[in-house]
Amino acid sequence: MDSKEAAGSPEGLRTIIIGAGMAGLLAAIKLKERGETDFTIYEKGDSVGGTWRENTYPGLSCDTPAHAYSYSFALNPDWSAVYAPGPEIKAYFEGVARRYDLYPAIRFNSEIESAEWHGDKWHIRTKDGQSDSAHVLIAATGVLHHPSLPDIPGLSDFEGACFHSARWDHSVPLDGKRIGVIGTGSTGVQIVSALAKRAARLVHFQRSPQWIMPCPDTRYSEADKQAFREDAENIWQVRNGPEAAARRARFTNAIIDIDSPELAEIQQIVERNLEESVRDPALKQKLTPNYRAACKRMIFSPNYYRSVQEPAVYLENQPIERIEAKGVRMADGTLHELDVLALATGFKVDQFVRPIKIRGQGGLDLDTFWQAGPRAYYAVTVPNFPNMLLFNGPTGPVGNFSLIDIAEHQWRYFDQLIDLVRAGKCKAFAPSEAALVDYEARRNERAKKTVFASGCHSWYLDKNGVPQVWPWSWDHFTEVMSAPKIEDYVLA
Numbered sequence: 001m002d003s004k005e006a007a008g009s010p011e012g013l014r015t016i017i018i019g020a021g022m023a024g025l026l027a028a029i030k031l032k033e034r035g036e037t038d039f040t041i042y043e044k045g046d047s048v049g050g051t052w053r054e055n056t057y058p059g060l061s062c063d064t065p066a067h068a069y070s071y072s073f074a075l076n077p078d079w080s081a082v083y084a085p086g087p088e089i090k091a092y093f094e095g096v097a098r099r100y101d102l103y104p105a106i107r108f109n110s111e112i113e114s115a116e117w118h119g120d121k122w123h124i125r126t127k128d129g130q131s132d133s134a135h136v137l138i139a140a141t142g143v144l145h146h147p148s149l150p151d152i153p154g155l156s157d158f159e160g161a162c163f164h165s166a167r168w169d170h171s172v173p174l175d176g177k178r179i180g181v182i183g184t185g186s187t188g189v190q191i192v193s194a195l196a197k198r199a200a201r202l203v204h205f206q207r208s209p210q211w212i213m214p215c216p217d218t219r220y221s222e223a224d225k226q227a228f229r230e231d232a233e234n235i236w237q238v239r240n241g242p243e244a245a246a247r248r249a250r251f252t253n254a255i256i257d258i259d260s261p262e263l264a265e266i267q268q269i270v271e272r273n274l275e276e277s278v279r280d281p282a283l284k285q286k287l288t289p290n291y292r293a294a295c296k297r298m299i300f301s302p303n304y305y306r307s308v309q310e311p312a313v314y315l316e317n318q319p320i321e322r323i324e325a326k327g328v329r330m331a332d333g334t335l336h337e338l339d340v341l342a343l344a345t346g347f348k349v350d351q352f353v354r355p356i357k358i359r360g361q362g363g364l365d366l367d368t369f370w371q372a373g374p375r376a377y378y379a380v381t382v383p384n385f386p387n388m389l390l391f392n393g394p395t396g397p398v399g400n401f402s403l404i405d406i407a408e409h410q411w412r413y414f415d416q417l418i419d420l421v422r423a424g425k426c427k428a429f430a431p432s433e434a435a436l437v438d439y440e441a442r443r444n445e446r447a448k449k450t451v452f453a454s455g456c457h458s459w460y461l462d463k464n465g466v467p468q469v470w471p472w473s474w475d476h477f478t479e480v481m482s483a484p485k486i487e488d489y490v491l492a
């Protein structure tokens with residue numbers, strides 16, 4: 001441990017943060033705000049930004065309004081658009097890391113491979129042989145992190161360029177090429193929208209159609225930015241004003257109550273969007289999902305329907321038979337010859353802090369504890385894994401909320417737990433197994449009633465088809481995160 005760092009913490013409390021993405025930077029800033037400088041961020045990559053470092057695909061943007069997808073304490077009047085492009089978001093995180101002088105605390109290219117609880121501290125080892133220890137371990141490792149490759153036969157036979165959307169190969173030319181994109185999630189839709197006018201031919205392979213929520217492609221003018229600069233209240237209006245609050249309430253109610261007028265309204269909007277945007281009845285038919293709006297994560301797009309009607313674009317909805325040297329063979333025998341194949345096929349979402357080998361109390365392996373599936377008390381803490389805090393852990397809120405907002409609420413909760421150690425009330429805290437069992441029982445029952453369980457396949461569902469998500473209202477989430485129920489914790 002760096003003795004200079006250790007000397008900086010008034011309470012002698014040391015923290016290890018895993019990951020220098022959005023949540024890791026947040027934890028570091030909040031620790032510094034408290035005057036605690038004895039922490040290190042271990043980052044396996046060579047720069048900050050997490051998902052915004054890993055995803056660089058054409059058309060990458062954030063479909064949550066940028067002013068809402070910013071830290072509450074680092075508002076940015078200079079966002080170029082309502083839905084900011086990916087590189088701008090990455091630059092925002094780099095700027096925040098500089099402004100809060102976090103770089104000296106980050107160890108880049110340092111992938112943690114194990115973390116073990118030794119009774120009073122976590123001991124970590126990195127793949128390149130570094131070791132360290134700390135009282136608190138904060139996993140800020142993200143959720144959509146480990147690419148999921150499709151199990152389509154012949155994938156490795158393809159002679160052209162083939163890569164996952166989160167591993168985009170920028171050395172591969174795209175203009176005037178024959179490009180295939182597999183996947184119709186938020187990623188596939190953004191890629192197709194960006195390439196529709198660049199490719200000689202673009203085939204969008206659709207296993208399931210998606211409902212598309214229309215949204216304006218609004219760029220902020222200099223005058224807009226000036227207004228944001230002059231009065232931060234204008235930014236707060238975008239984040240939390242009546243319109244934003246109504247949108248969040250509408251969305252929350254739609255998710256948790258499938259009979260709600262809010263879901264009916266969302267359904268009407270997406271149906272009207274399809275009806276008014278797509279001319280050809282056959283294409284319209286192909287694009288019509290057989291499940292309810294918001295069952296899968298809602299896709300916001302200003303231009304997907306326009307893009308898919310570009311002359312060079314073909315929407316293929318037959319099942320894929322196999323991938324061959326020259327392209328993709330469909331079940332009906334058609335071969336789509338391609339130069340480039342992009343796999344927008346999503347992520348392995350049950351990993352969370354893994355593949356780091358985590359051993360908690362008594363050497364208990366997290367893999368063993370999570371054998372039946374990842375579980376965390378209120379999505380943030382795990383019995384038998386003391387002083388381990390998970391940002392956006394299993395069963396956290398998903399959908400179209402700002403993950404930054406979610407992480408800030410989670411931090412408030414973490415900070416109060418860490419306070420117990422700071423104040424000498426305990427050396428270690430972990431939720432009781434009974435508390436987790438009770439939480440999971442209530443959550444499971446409620447989750448089955450959400451729109452996510454209303455008859456579609458998505459990454460929200462566990463292997464039993466139950467949504468692994470927050471099934472209650474946004475207000476309930478903020479209320480629960482406002483103060484931990486200490487009686488649900490085992491303090492040692």
Ligand code: NAP
Pocket residue numbers: 061062063064144150151152165182183184185186187188190206207208297320344345346347457458459
């Ligand atoms: P995803 O939502 O999991 O979508 C994966 C797509 O690949 C689906 O269309 C899926 O089809 C298809 N697929 C998977 N395996 C396939 C196979 N063997 N054959 C054919 N199709 C296959 O992944 P994603 O689009 O990368 O998005 C993941 C999440 O990232 C989003 O839900 C969102 O949370 C986040 N994201 C956010 C933004 C943003 O703007 N904020 C942008 C991009 C991503 P099925 O639907 O039939 O399963």
